[in-house]
Amino acid sequence: MTDRREAEQAGTWGLRSRPGPARPLWPSLALSALAAALGLPASGLPEVEVRGVTHNADWIEPGDLFVAIRGARFDGHAFVPRAAQRGAVAVLGEGWSGAQPPELPYLTVPHARQALADAAAVLAGFPSRTLKVVGVTGTDGKTTTTWLTRWLLRAAGVRTGMISSVGYELPDGELRQFPAHFTTPEAPQVQATLREMVQAGAGAAVLEASSHGLALDRVRGVAWDVGIWTHLSSEHLEFHGTLENYFAHKRRLIERSPFAVLNADDPWTAQLRGLAPLETTYSAEGQHADWQAQEIREGAGGLHFRVSSPAGEFGATLPMIGRFNVANALAALAAAHHLGAAPTQLQAGLASFQGVPGRMQEVREEVSGGAPGPRVIIDSAHTPVSLEHTLRTLRRVTPGRLWVVIGSAGGRRDPYKRGPLGEVAARFADLAVFTEADHRETPLEEILREMERGARAAGQGNFVSIGDRAEAIRHVVLEAAPGDTVVIANKGVETTLERGGRALPWSDLGQVRAALRARAGRSG
Numbered sequence: 001m002t003d004r005r006e007a008e009q010a011g012t013w014g015l016r017s018r019p020g021p022a023r024p025l026w027p028s029l030a031l032s033a034l035a036a037a038l039g040l041p042a043s044g045l046p047e048v049e050v051r052g053v054t055h056n057a058d059w060i061e062p063g064d065l066f067v068a069i070r071g072a073r074f075d076g077h078a079f080v081p082r083a084a085q086r087g088a089v090a091v092l093g094e095g096w097s098g099a100q101p102p103e104l105p106y107l108t109v110p111h112a113r114q115a116l117a118d119a120a121a122v123l124a125g126f127p128s129r130t131l132k133v134v135g136v137t138g139t140d141g142k143t144t145t146t147w148l149t150r151w152l153l154r155a156a157g158v159r160t161g162m163i164s165s166v167g168y169e170l171p172d173g174e175l176r177q178f179p180a181h182f183t184t185p186e187a188p189q190v191q192a193t194l195r196e197m198v199q200a201g202a203g204a205a206v207l208e209a210s211s212h213g214l215a216l217d218r219v220r221g222v223a224w225d226v227g228i229w230t231h232l233s234s235e236h237l238e239f240h241g242t243l244e245n246y247f248a249h250k251r252r253l254i255e256r257s258p259f260a261v262l263n264a265d266d267p268w269t270a271q272l273r274g275l276a277p278l279e280t281t282y283s284a285e286g287q288h289a290d291w292q293a294q295e296i297r298e299g300a301g302g303l304h305f306r307v308s309s310p311a312g313e314f315g316a317t318l319p320m321i322g323r324f325n326v327a328n329a330l331a332a333l334a335a336a337h338h339l340g341a342a343p344t345q346l347q348a349g350l351a352s353f354q355g356v357p358g359r360m361q362e363v364r365e366e367v368s369g370g371a372p373g374p375r376v377i378i379d380s381a382h383t384p385v386s387l388e389h390t391l392r393t394l395r396r397v398t399p400g401r402l403w404v405v406i407g408s409a410g411g412r413r414d415p416y417k418r419g420p421l422g423e424v425a426a427r428f429a430d431l432a433v434f435t436e437a438d439h440r441e442t443p444l445e446e447i448l449r450e451m452e453r454g455a456r457a458a459g460q461g462n463f464v465s466i467g468d469r470a471e472a473i474r475h476v477v478l479e480a481a482p483g484d485t486v487v488i489a490n491k492g493v494e495t496t497l498e499r500g501g502r503a504l505p506w507s508d509l510g511q512v513r514a515a516l517r518a519r520a521g522r523s524g
């Protein structure tokens, strides 16, 4: 970070990068005892102590078990020599097929990812069993609902940790980053972090459970207490194949939760009813539900609404932009109430919520030297549904024109949403700028043409493509007028931008600030 004020803002969010959870926290276990715990034959195994487990050969520390996963890109068995060199004491996988016998003891299992999760839970001592664990799944709203829930639990005096796509927190509230960026990291990181939370005195943990996390067994071995459902719309079809598969993977969280918090405004909820032994419902759109928000007003201080619920009726203020956040708040209220938070604590918690970095985050900028400029919002909307919600909500509070800068990811990410994103951007903003957003090895032109096609098919002509993201941001910030709102979508607080095989250091916030300075220079 070069910009001091950017660093300060990051500091207030606690966004400094820190290494992953400390590994020496794991007690060691004899390999034979671990094998037995996994239901595998233990006889004949050498007497070695296992100190940890990982699926990534580069993360092996002396004494670790290396789990060789046959994935879509690599066969983890190819990295056994590297794992051995780094000090792995054994390998676990679905079958050794090399010409030479493995150089380390080899445990054969029917499903390597499941065994990875089970071994991680065993070695970490099943930390989730001593925590109240809330999982949050759905296409959009996971991060915000996760942050809100952990905030409400803390307002009720519960020491709470969190794992989210923006980072993870122990009960001390300092935001830390994993070495690799995931919404739901792999099982060893999940289990090690939960263990670290327990050791730091946490009573509860709130976890984002992505569809990949659920499908790839990253959260297997987590004993859930509450499962929250936000909503479902089309995403990640490159991985799940069909919407039904995507739903089936997400549904696992609700199936495994003793208490479900379900969104009555989402049509998919009908298929979730009755899966959990206990459930409650919420609605911000006037549907019949246990938790309802009424008299919703969007004002200067944020969102104001009345809650009618099993906890009683009370007025609520949430200092956030975005009407959809009322639904996220209701879900968080219902979960926190189930875990013991009283209505007064819920009210106070909502009112003091500090928002989520990169989610409807307003750039409060003084570089323009007092000259009025547009309102600039950084928002991680990256699905057609979330983009529509974001634009609709900002339309209501924008006296002038509404601008959006939006791209669609390439590589192995969902190609089906490019056209719909273009259409939504052009339909719900006055001016849309299509740009790059991690196009990876996909030609950027291809993505931009698909977004343009989507916009054109909807009969919209109010768009332009500017491939370079910095230039696109600069264009809208310079061209927009006071009274206008500019939304920089997609990336939120992500710190890299992927072009081809390269990941460049990146900050939408930094680019917005540079553009605002250029604007001030131009008018000054």
Ligand SMILES: CC(=O)N[C@H]1[C@@H](OP(=O)(O)OP(=O)(O)OC[C@H]2O[C@@H](n3ccc(=O)[nH]c3=O)[C@H](O)[C@@H]2O)O[C@H](CO)[C@@H](O)[C@@H]1O[C@H](C)C(=O)N[C@@H](C)C(=O)N[C@H](CCC(=O)O)C(=O)O
Pocket (backbone or CB within 6 Å): 055, 056, 057, 058, 067, 068, 069, 070, 071, 072, 073, 074, 075, 076, 079, 181, 182, 183, 184, 185, 186, 210, 211, 212, 213, 216, 239
């Ligand atoms: C589709 C998907 O999620 N794939 C993940 C999965 O890949 P995979 O099972 O095919 O494994 P692979 O990459 O072929 O590698 C096989 C094995 O070799 C190992 N290996 C590989 C290379 C090497 O040098 N050393 C090494 O040990 C790997 O650690 C792995 O164990 O396991 C890998 C190891 O953890 C992940 O890197 C990979 O994430 C991919 C790249 C990814 O970007 N996933 C994203 C889409 C994701 O998970 N997103 C979700 C949802 C986000 C949202 O909310 O929208 C998330 O939870 O973050």
Ligand SMILES: Nc1ncnc2c1ncn2[C@@H]1O[C@H](COP(=O)(O)OP(=O)(O)OP(=O)(O)O)[C@@H](O)[C@H]1O
Pocket (backbone or CB within 6 Å): 138, 139, 140, 141, 142, 143, 144, 145, 165, 183, 208, 230, 231, 324, 325, 327, 328, 358, 359, 360, 379, 380, 381, 382, 385, 386, 387, 389, 390
């Ligand atoms: N309940 C909701 N319904 C629809 N859109 C939402 C909702 N909540 C948030 N959004 C939109 O989706 C964007 C992403 O929200 P958020 O980060 O909370 O969830 P997420 O996308 O599930 O998380 P992740 O960042 O892990 O992908 C927000 O910036 C907002 O535009």
